Amino acid sequence: MTQAAPAVQQARVFAGSRHELRNVRRFFAQLVQGRPAADDAVLLASELATNAVVHTASGDGGKICVVVQVEDKRLRVEVHDDGSATAPVVRQCATATESGLGLGLVEMLSERWGHDGGPSGRTVWFEMGWQ
DSSP: OOOOOOOEEEEEEEESSGGGHHHHHHHHHHHHTTSTTHHHHHHHHHHHHHHHHHHSGGGTTOEEEEEEEEOSSEEEEEEEESOOSSOOOOOOOSSOOSSSOHHHHHHHHSSEEEEEEETTEEEEEEEEEOO
């Protein structure tokens, strides 16, 4: 019988800067390294962090907090930001733009995703199973 990998829960705060996104990806990639679908999970976590920096008050000198729960067969990622007047939405890919299609990837590749909060702070999250 194969022994299950130990569960991991980590949280880390990053500056709300595009320059920090590389560090977010590195932090997250280390936590999921060797897991099935790790590349997809890194892509989705990067998308949530990028959205927080680009589309919320976090990108205006604020911060984001990335919370990762890795279990034997499940993953949950939360990105906490400083809030925005507009809620995250999945956009249709009718036109080619540089921005706006990432949550479509989150919706397509994760089992579930959602958001809570508003202008004073928001959490955007996704969950996926390991195969």
